[in-house]
Amino acid sequence: MAKQHIMFKLNGQPIDALVEPRELLVYVIRDQLGLTGTHVGCDTSHCGACTVDLNGQSVKSCTVLAIQANKGEVLTVEGLADASGLHALQQSFIDEHGLQCGFCTPGMLVRAYRFLQENPNPSDEEIRVGMAGNLCRCTGYQNIIKAVKSAAQKLQQA
């Protein structure tokens, strides 16, 4: 299948890639670009393990074609921390025991990153609704809610 040339920013870095039109964004990020933090859990957009931020929106990268990211900006879990250290969400997930096996965690974090920009001071109920596109089999969600809330407070004070 003829390959297409696409360009986009991945965690702030410019990327050139040759992809088949049918290739999914998640596999280009994982297999071609080598960032394996973004995971594949279900293939049907239900679990959210593959969540990335595309042009300021949370998307399930297992159902987005890589060419749809052309000229766009993509943020993955690898782009959350910066030179000053972990993002407040990453630290809160550790502090509140918001992860166990870690497989859903990158998608959770990237979704929470966008959610807190949509709603910087959410209630527990709002977190439950705002994060409902991401599944976790380990935590029972309660500590993730605590982590998102705690990060929201830290980000508001910052």
Place this chain on the structure above:
Amino acid sequence: MATSAEGITTQDPIQGIGCSRKRKEDPRFVQGKGNYVDDVKMTGMVYADIVRSPYAHARIKSINKEKALAVPGVHAVLTADDLKPLKLHWMPTLAGDVQAVLADEKVHMQYQEVAVVIADSRYIAADAVDLVEVEYEPLPVLVDPHKALEPDAPILREDTVGKDNVGQGPRKHPNHIFSWEVGDASATERAFDTAEVSVAQEMYYPRVHPSPLETCGCVASFDKARGHLTVYITSQAPHVVRTVVSLLSGLPESKIRIISPDIGGGFGNKVGIYPGYVTAIVASIVLGRPVKWVEDRMEHLSTTAWARDYWMSGELAADKEGHIKGLRVKVLADHGAFNSHAQPTKWPAGLFSIVTGSYDIPTAYVKVDGVYTNKSPGGVAYRCSFRVTEAVYLIERMMDVLAQKLGMDKAEIRRRNFVKKEQFPYDTALGWQLDSGDYHTALEKVLDAVDYAGLRKEQAEKRAQGELMGIGLVTFTEIVGAGPSKACDILGVGMFDSAEIRVHPTGSVIARMGTITQGQGHQTTYAQIIATELGLPSEDIQIEEGDTDTAPYGLGTYGSRSTPVGGAATAVAARKIHAKAQKIAAHLLEVSENDLEWEVDRFKVKGLPGQEKTMKEIAWAAYNDVPEGMEMGLEAVDYYDPPNFTYPFGVYLCVVDIDKYTGQVHVRRFYALDDCGTRINPMIIEGQIHGGLNEGFAVAMGQELPYDEDGNLMGNTFMDYFIPTFVETPYWETDYTVTPSPHHPLGAKGVAESPHVGSIPCFTSAIVDAFAHLGITHMNMPHNAYRVWKQIHELGLDKRG
């Protein structure tokens, strides 16, 4: 016993037992730096994808690979005929049966593996799978296990016809796998004959799937030059995998390296050995290249190990005051197309005989029959220890049914039948010895915490108004920590577990165990055990698991066995080091060993302040100044064979409100008290309980793998298979008591499965309770809105006409 250490602050430099230490695993995971199987990339790696049967039962007339092989980038298409010369077209199961690796002349279930395609990319492999042409001749399908043993039932396993034993004792029909009996049938019959009261209840525990968020997969890499095989694999039992691969391939274990890297949840699903793994290994040996196989969600739900599928009938005999005199249970177990049930070898129904629960039941009898059907093979324990969930479900349901019959409160019937604190260790009628418990205290603590009397008053008021409110109560006992090797083995290997600890000269430690974490936080908690035992800071203790080249042989992590068995091995190995350290300290301080006492991190000479040696100082001395005749170094290994199982218990209470127009169940409150003995890391325990409760909620409220009459699986994606989201999931309240295990070196019992085992009957208990005043004694799971709505309509409660 470190039970009083609860609440030690995180400022404590040792960060030992009882401390809510933050997890060592987390910094990698939150930065996307985990290393799961699908993250493994090797030079020259190719991809496997599997051709699967659309039919549940059919003869394979022909397989044409030509079009698939013509696709550029396709390296091979393998079928059973290709594996036959290697004798790898069938493989042994953990239950003494065999399972087809690739279908041999016949398929026995929908989605069965028929051929494997090896190609340069996932995409090319998937393209080629579509081009493999398989011609099938459909055969009559057997879906209903109740019809399996009828004289004219279709015979599924032609390979076993004529065999009177397929691994688990005599059988009476070609579709029959085993009959398993335990207890005293005639004494139980007498108990029923003379009983003042008896109750009986049929119940079905649906086929459900653990469905961790990461599916199963492996990367197999055979190095032809060295004759050495390396396999990265999603396995809860890597050492067992190595033994099985060695037996199958003929390669010595020393030339096989199995690595369980980070595992994205297991919950029992990742114990068994699947055809996909075997085909990837064979393809790697044939091609001499690394081969990656990672299944998708549909393959995962359709073919890998599910749990339960038990048709159970329970009976209790009692006197008029509710004192139980006997228990009788009969089960029809649907094992699917191959008996690949993962359990200790001697236990065809796992540890189901824990079915007497928390109760002093003088006599009992259990019979389980296993049969083949045209469904996926299994099963496994789904976050429980080998069929304990089914057992706890049955006895807890029966307690409610008996209470209803007697017009007694469900808390009172339990109080009257509990094994009393002073009766421990208690020998059950079915042969287990419950190690310790204090059930009455736990029950009263929960009833007080939720104001049980107040809830019952509210319920009476609601009932008077025609509203549906239910209160569920469960007082369960689990059996975990398999197990004593005299009772338990897997493929003949005793179910011990192991720890190897090395203290370096500067006092840092590396320790390796035979278990493997899948989210439980072993890198954190094992270090806490060693820290307390040796007085060295957790932060300097590195834990490694999952690599068979480096870790000592162990049976792995499932059945809540890591803390009861691996944790015990860790404590005992650390105590061996501690004992050697004491000898070195005595030598350094020029006193007798008996003159020394231990305090947190050092040995002190009794009565001589200042005369002391810290463990760090001793570690240095171990490498340069030891007593005459002692070998240098400071390390130990322990292979721990537990004297008994451990028996964690708990009391769960659930309050539901049911919408009588939609059937929607709202869980208003869920209160979970767990007693897992000594608590090593309270933060991690609470996290495990939250997760287990949520998986219990999923099973009770929505999960099932339903088949139609042609054997088509009707719900094998996350569109259909229920995984609760943030929105459905209730808020969890947790509590605890501490009753240490008398035989475990730390007093710990294991915890992660209790919330799953205990919560499922608690949801059913609550929902049935909402209808109990209308004469309903049981409702089968899943309690989704449609099924609850049907119950409401059968009772004529929606009076809108």
